[in-house]
Amino acid sequence: MVMKFSGTASYVASEDLTVAVNAAIGLERPLLIKGEPGTGKTVLAEEVAASFRAPLFLWHIKSTTKAQQGLYEYDAVARLRDSQLGDERVNDISNYISKGKLWEAFISKERPILLIDEIDKADIEFPNDLLLELDRMEFYVYETQQTVTAKRRPIVMITSNNEKELPDAFLRRCFFHYIKFPEKETMREIVDVHFPNIQKRLVNEALRIFYELREVPGLKKKPSTSELIDWLKLLLVEEIPAEILRSKDSQSAIPLLHGALIKNEQDVHLLERLAFLHRQENT
16 A cells, blocks of 8 residues: 555645655655754654554654664673673673664564654764665674664655755755745644634734744744744733734834743844834834
């Protein structure tokens, strides 16, 4: 049966995104998803897994992560210590091998989703070190002299926040998709998924403020989709009506409960300066 993704009840997927997901599945190539933080790249893999009822293996990359950790790790120090203590476990070297996320995905009985999350956090050689394993869907374990081969080829999804360039050799093996920041109407659909009973006037006012804030020149960090959802949740908890939101916005460039949207002091100071200049012009 051909696997086709078309979004889920809890995830609004644009047509070009569903086309990219299904093309990568059909080509059996990793899907490389780029986009600014908070655009739903990681959530996409979770929703694809939910849509296909497939097991999901998440490998979150850090700056110190090495490609080998995705395959397996051998604890030679623990084995040496146990041998000194006369522990019988030393006779079986597999006792000291920890399976990585690729290994877990390769031995999955059902076709899994493998997410390599934020690959651009690792060093430049990290993607190249995985080329052979992702191409052949197998790797060799030197300590036990065994080859681990994927039972079912995983659907590999890789996310990047575009913090650094990825090697050309790695890019050639991927199907690429850039998630554009949602336009206002798409964002309205996303909000409806999260808050089906929210007042339309509040949504209209919140979206107006949110998109105007993203357009402020010189903003160090633009608020993301996830931050908009958090902000709306706060507005609902505090029972802030659209009228209060509008009147507050007309008096200040800084939105009500701005801590959910603005995450650094430089941007707060920038908005305060803009508000001051605006008041000066109107006096």
